[in-house]
Amino acid sequence: MKVRDLQHEVLPQATPDELSRQRAVVSLRKLLNARVRSGNVARFASEGAPAFAARHGRQPQSPGDIRAALFESQRYRMWSAANRSAQEMLWVSVGEPVYRDLDRMEAAARALAESPDRRGSLTLDPAYDPSPEVADIDIHLQPGGYGMDRGPDDVVAGALYETGGNVFSFGQGAGRGDSKTGVAVRLLAEHFPGFVPTRILDLGCSAGAATAAYAATFPEAEVHAVDIGAGMLRYAHARAESLGVAVHFHQMDASALSFPDDSFDLVVSHNLMHEIGAEKRRAMIRESARVVRPGGVVIHQDVAIRFEPTLVHQVERDWDTHFNDERHWHTYASADLIADMRAAGFEADGIVEHNLAAIHGSNRWYAITAQKQA
């Protein structure tokens, strides 16, 4: 199943002008990334470091020095301001059709959720207060954040996440045919040949795009997914129903699961680790190890920002921490995930880190995998 750019009933019906606006923001982001950001590390050497040395009487060495040196470059400052502006405009470009079309979307979501033909389910937990570590931040400037819940029919967080994610990813160079699920399924085929999961759990599923793709890829499997926000989950559930796949969505913290031990064949997370702090990440990985059955497989996949060759590249990458409200971008990028997996109980020689080519487009993905001892 395609993951991005899919048509379904809960997607906002954007006008031609709104689609033009989104395409313009995608192109602006592509230009800024390909033609301006790509020169930032060189700018550090040619402008930033000499200016820093002239001002401070020493070469920039620490991450803080390097960050200050980058801001000595006029072009870096302009890129930073323009990139922040493009990110804000991204949300305006997708948010306008969401809020304009919201009455129809909410009605469609309710009808799908209550349909006698529904195949999956949605279990919200009114007693659960979405983890403030995630919910209190407008991660990558998504207005209202992942945990936003504006009322019993609200689907805004999910709609913003899906439509904003598409515009963002295409601006980063992701192909329209790319799929994190596709990458994980290919990884399963290569490293665990013959492994066919019958119970799958997706942790931190957001709008449920990857989850729905698992349900389509493994139609015999029972697929469950958890996330923190009711607005996100209502959207994810209605989206899956509209696409005709069975997924059981639960409002639950990925670091404190209510599923019994050994209850899934495959436990995955997609782009979750970089959104949570170290303590919650370790607890999430422990929970994934607990609920996967002996012989089952765990795949934690995320963005490929962990292999930057120099400290200057790392500091340049961490722009997102400071300007894009990706608070845990650096936490994730510098984490010892093998140690986390070992601490969760996986055997050291079965833990593998992967630097993976995308299914479509030039992006790469990171994943860490392990199989629970039988």
Add this chain to the structure above:
Amino acid sequence: MTTAAEAILALVDSARGNRPQSLDDREVEEVLNIALALLVELSVSNDRIDRLERIVAAQGGTTVEALRDLRYDGVAADERQQAMEALLARVLRVLIDPRVPTDGRPPRD
């Protein structure tokens, strides 16, 4: 019925957190934001003009290429030249304004 302006304001009003500044001057950074937003709007208008051109070409029994290749001369060319000069005068007015720039802010000390 939610209007476009209401939808935009609902989105803008729901944003939380700070807006960290990159440039030396916050006013300049805000003007940069406005300029980039206008760049996006220009692209939207260009797309709309393109759609109209295609419809007009189809209804007029001509091609989009022929429609766009329309060359002006005589009166039409003069009218376009005058319209273009008026546009420049409006947009670049501040550069030709005879008044001397002064600091209108009260003293800070």
